[in-house]
Amino acid sequence: MEAKSPALLSVRDLRVEYLTPAGPVCAVDGVSFDIGKGEVLGLAGESGSGKSTVAQALLRILRPPAVITGGQVLFEGEDVLEMDEARLRDLRWRKISLVFQSAMNSLNPILTIGDQIVDAIEAHQRVKRSDAVDRAVSLLKLVGIDSSRLTSYPHQLSGGMRQRVVIAIALALEPPLMLMDEPTTALDVVVQKEILHQVSELKEKLGFSILFITHDLSLILEFSTRIAVLYAGKLMEMAPSRELFHAPKHPYTKGLLGSVPSVRGPRRKLVGIPGSPPDMRKLPVGCRFHPRCPSAVDRCRSDAPELRELGPDHIEACHLDSP
Numbered sequence: 610m611e612a613k614s615p616a617l618l619s620v621r622d623l624r625v626e627y628l629t630p631a632g633p634v635c636a637v638d639g640v641s642f643d644i645g646k647g648e649v650l651g652l653a654g655e656s657g658s659g660k661s662t663v664a665q666a667l668l669r670i671l672r673p674p675a676v677i678t679g680g681q682v683l684f685e686g687e688d689v690l691e692m693d694e695a696r697l698r699d700l701r702w703r704k705i706s707l708v709f710q711s712a713m714n715s716l717n718p719i720l721t722i723g724d725q726i727v728d729a730i731e732a733h734q735r736v737k738r739s740d741a742v743d744r745a746v747s748l749l750k751l752v753g754i755d756s757s758r759l760t761s762y763p764h765q766l767s768g769g770m771r772q773r774v775v776i777a778i779a780l781a782l783e784p785p786l787m788l789m790d791e792p793t794t795a796l797d798v799v800v801q802k803e804i805l806h807q808v809s810e811l812k813e814k815l816g817f818s819i820l821f822i823t824h825d826l827s828l829i830l831e832f833s834t835r836i837a838v839l840y841a842g843k844l845m846e847m848a849p850s851r852e853l854f855h856a857p858k859h860p861y862t863k864g865l866l867g868s869v870p871s872v873r874g875p876r877r878k879l880v881g882i883p884g885s886p887p888d889m890r891k892l893p894v895g896c897r898f899h900p901r902c903p904s905a906v907d908r909c910r911s912d913a914p915e916l917r918e919l920g921p922d923h924i925e926a927c928h929l930d931s932p
């Protein structure tokens with residue numbers, strides 16, 4: 610499925626394996642998606658579905674035993690998987706930044722917030738110290754933190770504020786793409802929503818794109834332009850958020866949505882999804898979701914469904930909707 614604007618990032622048939630002593634585990638199995646300029650793509654799925662592995666593959670920061678065994682990651686037309694170390698250094702932070710869940714705990718406890726932002730700027734750009742400090746002040750302001758906090762240490766800030774500082778650092782070099790991997794999961798629900806709202810405003814103002822990774826589909830329904838649903842390393846469905854919410858097709862997507870309490874509109878019974886994701890070393894034959902699928906038919910137990918287009922911007926891998 611192509612993004613409407615020319616794709617900033619185009620992932621094609623990405624494959625990542627963990628080479629474990631017990632044999633290879635294919636954590637990302639032929640995943641493709643585009644992210645257009647200014648677009649937010651939500652990547653949703655339960656724990657272990659391969660979301661973080663995708664994000665780390667995009668920046669080539671996967672650690673052994675993970676190996677990228679196939680595919681293309683085109684950023685502004687250039688394949689990240691073919692880049693040498695120098696190109697990769699230029700890509701990371703300047704072009705694509707990453708905010709992860711525990712990032713707020715990775716701030717240096719013995720440096721002030723201001724020094725850490727200034728250091729991040731100076732590590733990637735030749736700038737005068739005074740200009741870097743000015744930039745740090747405006748970055749803090751961008752994420753709603755008063756400049757008086759420049760001299761605070763991380764432990765003097767709340768979790769929400771620390772994660773905002775991390776987002777400010779991720780925005781320091783104005784990258785066109787920000788990867789956010791469960792950036793608010795450790796925070797309480799109100800703070801999560803506040804931060805998402807702020808990131809949305811920043812995105813409108815600065816025009817960057819986001820890949821937003823979460824296990825909580827409800828969190829990204831309003832926030833994302835489109836949503837991709839990952840299960841056991843495979844894309845199951847991808848559609849504009851509204852369409853995915855109002856007319857989900859895949860039983861797994863329906864299950865994820867069924868696990869979401871409805872805030873507005875009529876009350877819905879919480880159905881949830883029975884069972885748990887498969888052991889990636891012993892994947893079920895046929896559709897990976899069939900052992901948990903309430904609608905599975907014989908074909909689902911023998912043949913793996915291919916992704917197919919249901920509409921101009923909607924793809925799904927399920928036999929139930931196949932002709």
Ligand SMILES: Nc1ncnc2c1ncn2[C@@H]1O[C@H](COP(=O)(O)OP(=O)(O)OP(=O)(O)O)[C@@H](O)[C@H]1O
Binds near residue numbers: 657
């Ligand atoms: N170090 C590792 N060694 C072996 N297999 C791994 C390793 N890390 C991850 N995996 C495999 O890769 C799969 C995907 O992991 P990944 O962390 O990308 O999932 P996720 O969707 O981001 O889940 P979570 O939200 O829990 O991090 C896991 O189910 C596991 O089978």
